[in-house]
Amino acid sequence: MLSYLVLFIGLLVHGVASSDYACTSQGGSCVDYRYFVCNGGVETGLCDGDSNRRCCLKCDTTCVSNSENWASCCDSACTSSGGTCKDNSNYCSGRYSSGKCGGPSERQCCSSSTSSGSCNLVTYSTANVYGYNGLTVQVEPGFKSNMVDINSFAISCGVEVVVTHAFREEGQDLGGTVVPPASNSNHLVGHAIDMNLDTPSGFCNSDCLYAKYNSYANCFLNKVTSSGLRWGGDFYSPDPVHIDDGLNLSSPSQWDSLYYDLQANCY
Incomplete structure (x- = not known):
């Protein structure tokens, strides 16, 4: 009986350990990321358990040295206001802001306030990218550079991007959407647009975009996907009018x- 008990415990321990192997095999540790700061960053999908249990990636000697140097030389704009500089894959109970910390762009300032107190959206409109039926196209500043790219793709391919949705409020009535909105949709943070294309071959809606029979639309979509942006036509549940980062x-x-x-x- 004792031998069976030892075997059972051994299998149980092995099962728990092996479920975290994708993380631990690369030197990481599976932790509840809400209670740890991982200088090497955090990666999802490598650990067993609920969504808060994530892989704290290994921070080698170079990583440790860099973190110490950045903290001593370049983090005062964040720390003087009570914030903490860390890789933005780490948990932040408030909000991240860029430009206040040393190191790479993903090392950002986590401030304790959950709200900036003002609506931090920007309006984007050009001759080739504009809102449908007078819609004001609003995106988060971090997505504006992608809108600039989308505009350049539109010009290059001779199309106009007619935006039907950009930033949206939680629970907003979305009549006419192609697929039900995702619970963590990038529209909710201003990092996505839905659109149709006005092309020299005619107006290209969801069916046209997905069928890929319009060469002007294909030119535009190829540039979008080549840039690293995501096109909804490639999703498991296709959403051909959607673009996000x-x-x-x-x-x-x-x-x-x-x-x-x-x-x-923002409401």
Whole structure:
């Protein structure tokens, strides 16, 4: 009986350890990321358990040295206001802001306030990118450079991007959407647009975009996907009118902080 008990415990321990192997095999540790700061960054999908249990990536000697140097030389704009500089894949109970910390662009200032107190959206409109039926196209500043790229793609391919949705409020009535909105949609943080294309071959809606029979639309979509942006036509549940930057996947913590800020202040 004792031998069976030892075997059972051994299998149980092995099962728990092996479920975290994708993380631990690369030197990381599976932790509840809400209670740790991981200088090497945090990665999702490598650990067993709920969504808060994530892989704290290994911070080698170079990583440690860089973190110490950045903290001593370049973090005062953040720390003087009570914030903490860390990789934005880490948990932040407030919101991340850029330009206040040393190091790479993803090392940002986590401030304790959950709201900026003002609506931090920008309006974007050009001759080739504009809102449908007078819609004001609003995006988060971090997505504006992508809108500039989208505009250049439109000019290059001879099309006009007619935006039907950009930033949206939680619970907003979305009549006419192609697929039901995702619970962590990038529209909710101003990092996505839905659009149709006005082309020399005619207006290209969802069916046209997905069928890819319009050469002007194909030119535009090829440039979009080649740039690193995501096209909804490639999704498991296709949404051919959708374009985003994948912020909800690449930086869930930043998505969370933007969500609480923008949804509280932009309405």
